[in-house]
Amino acid sequence: MIPLDGNYVAIIMVMVGIVLMSASISGGLRLNRDLPPELHRRWGLLTAFMIFFDVGYIAFVFLLLSDIDFPIDILIGLILLGGAVFVFLFIKLSEFTVGRMNDTQQQLENANEQFKDSNEGLALQIREREEMSAELRKSKAHLENIFNNSIPLCITNSDQ
Numbered sequence: 001m002i003p004l005d006g007n008y009v010a011i012i013m014v015m016v017g018i019v020l021m022s023a024s025i026s027g028g029l030r031l032n033r034d035l036p037p038e039l040h041r042r043w044g045l046l047t048a049f050m051i052f053f054d055v056g057y058i059a060f061v062f063l064l065l066s067d068i069d070f071p072i073d074i075l076i077g078l079i080l081l082g083g084a085v086f087v088f089l090f091i092k093l094s095e096f097t098v099g100r101m102n103d104t105q106q107q108l109e110n111a112n113e114q115f116k117d118s119n120e121g122l123a124l125q126i127r128e129r130e131e132m133s134a135e136l137r138k139s140k141a142h143l144e145n146i147f148n149n150s151i152p153l154c155i156t157n158s159d160q
Helices: 006-034 037-065 072-149
Strands: none
Touching (some): 037 072
16 A cells, blocks of 8 residues: 555645646636626636646646656745735636626616606506597597487578
8 A cells, every 4th residue: 555645645635636727727718708808808817827726736746756856845835826816816806797797787777767667657658548548438429429319400402
């Protein structure tokens, strides 16, 4: 059985990280296709950082498995610094996205209010027209009643 020293545990954890980061890169690329154009550059930058992390993880595993003399502390420091920049950019993108969502929500609420006002105006017009139509039907019935029940008058021309 292989002894589980610190290097092997680190390699296993980082390899799991490589798989998860690769899946995140794939998801980020798919997501970028569905985003509005003004967000493409920002999400592209986050995807580039994910690729940077993946390369850093692979380099870390490679350095642990090989006998190359390289100051691994520098690589780890670079990956950690990249992580901090990534989180900073992610928060800024989230703030931008939430602001955009709030603006869109406000626009939808305003449009909904305009539609509501318009619908109320149309409903009032419909009621007024229905009332006028009822009045016209009543007036027509009244006039028909007068016409049908009146004594027919004959007008004759006396010149003939």
